[in-house]
Amino acid sequence: xxxxxxxxxxxxxxxxxxxxxxxxxxxxxxxxxxxxxxxxxxxxxxxxxxxxxxxxxxxxxxxxxxxxxxxxxxxxxxxxxxxxxxxxxxxxxxxxxxxxxxxxxxxxxxxxxxxxxxxxxxxxxxxxxxxxxxxxxxxxxxxxxxxxxxxxxxxxxxxxxxxxxxxxxxxxxxxxxxxxxxxxxxxxxxxx
Numbered sequence: 001x002x003x004x005x006x007x008x009x010x011x012x013x014x015x016x017x018x019x020x021x022x023x024x025x026x027x028x029x030x031x032x033x034x035x036x037x038x039x040x041x042x043x044x045x046x047x048x049x050x051x052x053x054x055x056x057x058x059x060x061x062x063x064x065x066x067x068x069x070x071x072x073x074x075x076x077x078x079x080x081x082x083x084x085x086x087x088x089x090x091x092x093x094x095x096x097x098x099x100x101x102x103x104x105x106x107x108x109x110x111x112x113x114x115x116x117x118x119x120x121x122x123x124x125x126x127x128x129x130x131x132x133x134x135x136x137x138x139x140x141x142x143x144x145x146x147x148x149x150x151x152x153x154x155x156x157x158x159x160x161x162x163x164x165x166x167x168x169x170x171x172x173x174x175x176x177x178x179x180x181x182x183x184x185x186x187x188x189x190x191x192x
Contacts, residue, residue, distance in 0.1 A: 015058035080121040151185035
């Protein structure tokens with residue numbers, strides 16, 4: 001069975017309702033950081049200082065509705081954003097924010113719905129994290145290929161090797177020294 005990596009998420013809760021904060025925190029047990037702000041202005045300052053994986057906004061807020069803030073959060077980074085909105089404005093808000101990837105939960109919601117919505121967003125973040133890791137791995141591999149190709153070209157030009165000889169030389173040096181082909185390519189490029 002493959003080993004699963006535990007990702008520790010950070011969360012920003014923006015809500016004027018203390019009752020909502022308590023309810024949301026129950027769903028967020030085990031998160032590395034849970035910051036709570038009662039209005040948008042301090043929440044915006046938090047976003048300038050650090051990034052969050054999940055932003056939960058309980059509308060309305062004292063200084064604005066929270067919809068614009070949600071759109072800003074969705075545009076600014078990779079955070080999953082959830083808006084909890086009154087039932088009477090839910091359809092209007094849903095129409096304006098869904099295309100930007102914001103999850104909308106009407107309130108009052110049935111018992112356990114907030115927990116399920118948060119779990120869904122955490123699962124989405126975990127999938128994004130895995131894809132990001134794969135992308136970085138592919139980019140690192142591409143960088144290694146570029147460096148090795150440059151080093152082979154240098155060996156062909158300066159040491160008058162064939163391309164196959166240069167390829168074997170880099171591979172043998174990597175094995176002999178117990179390092180990656182990238183390291184050998186870097187040292188060849190630094191020498192010549």
